[in-house]
Amino acid sequence: MAGFLNFTKEKLVNKVVEINIDDIVPNPYQPRTDFTDDITSLAESIAQNGILQPLSVRKKDNHYELIAGERRLRAAKMCQFSVVPCIVHEVSDRHSAVLALVENIQRQDLSFFDEASAIEKLITHYGMTQEDAAAKLGRAQSTIANKLRLLRLTEKEREFIVKYGLTERHARALLRLGSSEDRLFILGKIIKSNLNVERSEKLIDEFIGSQRDKVSYKKRSLVFQNVKMFVNTINKAVETMQAAGISADSRKIQNEDYIEYRVRIPIQKK
Numbered sequence: 620m621a622g623f624l625n626f627t628k629e630k631l632v633n634k635v636v637e638i639n640i641d642d643i644v645p646n647p648y649q650p651r652t653d654f655t656d657d658i659t660s661l662a663e664s665i666a667q668n669g670i671l672q673p674l675s676v677r678k679k680d681n682h683y684e685l686i687a688g689e690r691r692l693r694a695a696k697m698c699q700f701s702v703v704p705c706i707v708h709e710v711s712d713r714h715s716a717v718l719a720l721v722e723n724i725q726r727q728d729l730s731f732f733d734e735a736s737a738i739e740k741l742i743t744h745y746g747m748t749q750e751d752a753a754a755k756l757g758r759a760q761s762t763i764a765n766k767l768r769l770l771r772l773t774e775k776e777r778e779f780i781v782k783y784g785l786t787e788r789h790a791r792a793l794l795r796l797g798s799s800e801d802r803l804f805i806l807g808k809i810i811k812s813n814l815n816v817e818r819s820e821k822l823i824d825e826f827i828g829s830q831r832d833k834v835s836y837k838k839r840s841l842v843f844q845n846v847k848m849f850v851n852t853i854n855k856a857v858e859t860m861q862a863a864g865i866s867a868d869s870r871k872i873q874n875e876d877y878i879e880y881r882v883r884i885p886i887q888k889k
Contacts, residue, residue, distance in 0.1 A: 635673050637702040638683055640695060643676060646685045648716035648740070649723070662694040670695065673704040675722070677715055683707070686715050687722035717745055717755075724756055731787040732777050735769040742767075765791065773799050779806050788816040792823055801826070853880055860884065 674688030685692060686708060695703045710718065720737045723729055729737075741747045741755070749767070753760040769790050772780070776799065780790050789809065796802045805826060809819050853869060860867040865884065872879040 634707045636705055636707060638676065638705045640692070640701055640703055643674070643683045643685055643692060643703070643705075644679075645689060646687075646715070646719045648719045649685075649689055658690060658694055658697065661690060662697040665691070665694050665700075666698045670704055673706045675708060675718070676705045677708050677710055684715065686710070686718050713745060717741065721755055730781065731766070731790070732769060732781065735766045738763060738766050739770055768794055772802070775799075776802055776806065779803075779810065783810045785809070786816060789819055792816065792820050795823055795827065801830075850880065853882060857882060 670691055672688070672691070674691055675686040676683040677686055683705065688705075692703060708715075708718075720741055724734055724737045738752055738756075741752045742749065747755070749760050749763045752758075753763045756763070769787070771794060772790060776793070777790075779785075780793075793802045793805065796805060805819075805823060808814070808822060812818075814822060857867050857869045867882065867884045869880060869882045872881065
């Protein structure tokens with residue numbers, strides 16, 4: 620058939636077969652959400668050279684479920700191929716999902732948010748630890764931990780980051796901000812001014828510093844309000860005694876490090 624490589628007998632023994640494209644269904648555990656990157660160029664390459672790497676599938680009921688190779692499958696459909704070369708694997712639901720996730724995570728063009736979500740699925744859905752996932756993917760455990768931290772960003776924040784082409788380092792820098800409101804505020808400034816990572820980190824440093832100053836000012840204001848309330852209480856007490864005929868008085872003494880109030884109440888002699 621035109622457009623495909625000729626597979627040898629040896630490869631056929633290894634379960635490389637041509638499967639009707641309509642008999643293949645997507646993998647429900649596919650971590651990729653964006654397929655718009657370079658499907659057209661991939662389709663052009665496939666039209667010229669065929670599918671060089673067979674898709675991975677497994678037999679399920681009366682159809683085949685894709686394990687890995689969705690971009691190739693989509694490109695083949697663009698080329699209007701009726702069949703595609705596949706390697707058929709005999710694997711469980713769990714193993715199929717893990718293979719799909721691992722295969723996609725290892726691709727360099729998977730978005731960092733999709734990658735983080737895929738790693739999170741390996742850990743939460745399939746009982747892996749961060750160390751297990753790191754070993755499976757050939758990554759450092761600290762790298763896995765940093766990827767997972769990206770999921771602390773809200774869907775709205777992720778949408779802005781992806782839409783305006785910000786990097787993973789932009790995303791990690793935003794995690795230093797404690798609230799979504801602050802992150803969206805800073806995101807707006809980064810996007811509006813088209814700031815690179817270094818300038819974005821500086822902006823975040825300045826914002827965090829200004830927030831600390833505000834908190835410190837509020838604390839000082841609260842202390843001042845409490846002192847003022849205490850002084851008013853003293854003055855009120857002195858006024859009450861004076862109204863009762865007691866010759867009490869108070870005096871404020873300003874020192875360098877503190878304010879001193881002295882109240883004098885005469886002793887009533889019999």
